[in-house]
Amino acid sequence: MKAIARDRYGPADVLDLRDIDTPSIGEDEVLVKVRAAGVDPGVWILMTGRPMAVRLAVGLRRPKVAVLGRDVAGVVAAVGAGVTRLRPGDEVFGTCGSGSFAEYATARQHRLAPKPANLTFVQAAATPISAVTALQSVRDARVQPGQRVLVTGAAGGVGSFAVQLLKVYGARVTGVCSTSKIELVRSIGAEDVIDYTQHEIDRGGAQYDIIIDTAGSRPLPLLRRALTPHGTIALVGGGHAKGWLLGGFQRQMAAPLLSLFGGQRVCGVTARERYEDLEELTPLIESGSVTPVIDRTYALADAPDAIRYLAQGHPAGKVVVTV
Ligand SMILES: NC(=O)c1ccc[n+]([C@@H]2O[C@H](COP(=O)([O-])OP(=O)(O)OC[C@H]3O[C@@H](n4cnc5c(N)ncnc54)[C@H](OP(=O)(O)O)[C@@H]3O)[C@@H](O)[C@H]2O)c1
Structure with missing residues (x-):
């Protein structure tokens, strides 16, 4: 072959x-x-x-x-x-x-x-990989209806599924992307969009209950500043070119320690490949909620x-x- x-x-x-x-x-x-x-x-x-x-x-x-x-x-x-x-x-x-x-x-x-x-x-x-990672991130972050959620990398593989899944969970979504992706991110359900080439994600102060960080391009203190005092950060991406040994994955590994300080929770997402999650996604896809x-x-x-x-x-x- x-x-x-x-x-x-x-x-x-x-x-x-x-x-x-x-x-x-x-x-x-x-x-x-x-x-x-x-x-x-x-x-x-x-x-x-x-x-x-x-x-x-x-x-x-x-x-x-x-x-x-x-x-x-x-x-x-x-x-x-x-x-x-x-x-x-x-x-x-x-x-x-x-x-x-x-x-x-x-x-x-x-x-x-x-x-x-x-x-x-x-x-x-x-x-499979992107949607299951997005699903597990939304679950790990324990998203509740009505919560304000920020998704970085909202136009990317994981982010574009995360935005759509968050709408299914009843969240109010703000997507972060570059200028040319604004329409795309709105079209998949984000109520608000931050163009990261124009504004920083903490432009509105500490307003998000949850941040799903797929881009991995912003330092943790900045993510914390955009988060409510008892909010949750789900760390998904490390930025694939950063760090010769761990490639940015050290942030996910350190997440349990980072949650010890202050009221905010930091969770490191490590996606597990499971058919059960594919089967959970199927009705959402077949109903048109996730495409x-x-x-x-x-x-x-x-x-x-x-x-x-x-x-x-x-x-x-x-x-x-x-x-
Ligand atoms: N933890 C896990 O188990 C797990 C599983 C799967 C993937 N990942 C990781 O998650 C990350 C995202 O994966 P993916 O498949 O979504 O990647 P992707 O499809 O390549 O998307 C990358 C996204 O990052 C954004 N981006 C790039 N540079 C940026 C910058 N300087 N500032 C802000 N945003 C920037 C891009 O947005 P624009 O195009 O708008 O610039 C794009 O939407 C990768 O690091 C991947 O390795 C982790």
Whole structure:
């Protein structure tokens, strides 16, 4: 099969389109004929091996998995003997282990769910990591109806889902984005928008009950200044280029300590990939309350360009590779 693969860590130039064996499946695994694969900042991290701490999990000197790509949408081609939830022919979405920038990918069954009926494969591939991260952030922050919530990176992958989910939870949302994304952020449900190129997020004083910080570009003291005295900050993004060892993830790790001082709560979000969350999102997607925002699609051979584009840090929604 054709796949975008590499033998070493590095920039997108290390990737090439090659013919490799179709992956085999274990007892608990599903073989998916890939129709589309989502691109998210995690792909850049796995490609570069930066921050270095990720290499403990994915290969110290060279990547253990040659093919890139985590988010997947496609059709089940085969299932292992222990798979009970899915059958060949099912249309699915979720995250895979063998790399989704390929004609076939394998995934553990508990990382896949039936594709929402109203989504194209491109929309479905855009959803798993970003929407599940957004859902878990909203849940971890314990959002209540009527609360005022600020979302940084509101036009990005996680942020564009977070804004829509917060509306489902009954929150009053202010999105933070750059000038060209203002209309987009309003169109997905934000009542108010802060253009960060013109204003700082604490322009109105301490007024937000919750801040969901996906952009990770503002220092914590500034986030605290925009938050009510007993408000909550959910730290999602660390900024993928910051810090060679932890890449900004130290903020998430330090969150429990940071909550010890003052009345504000700081929680570090570490997304867990679970089919239960995909299934929780499905009725919201099928009812039209949540719709993936697609910025661009790229053909499989152009996946390196998709990653280069995303790495610039300013997508309008999601970037997807079609297979
Ligand atoms: N904790 C977890 O488990 C978890 C899970 C998934 C992702 N993440 C992390 O969350 C972050 C966001 O992921 P994503 O998929 O949403 O990324 P993305 O799609 O690339 O979006 C990045 C967003 O950051 C904004 N941004 C860039 N530079 C900025 C600046 N200087 N000031 C303010 N905003 C700025 C962009 O807004 P404009 O285009 O308007 O500039 C864009 O909306 C990444 O760091 C990712 O690694 C964490």
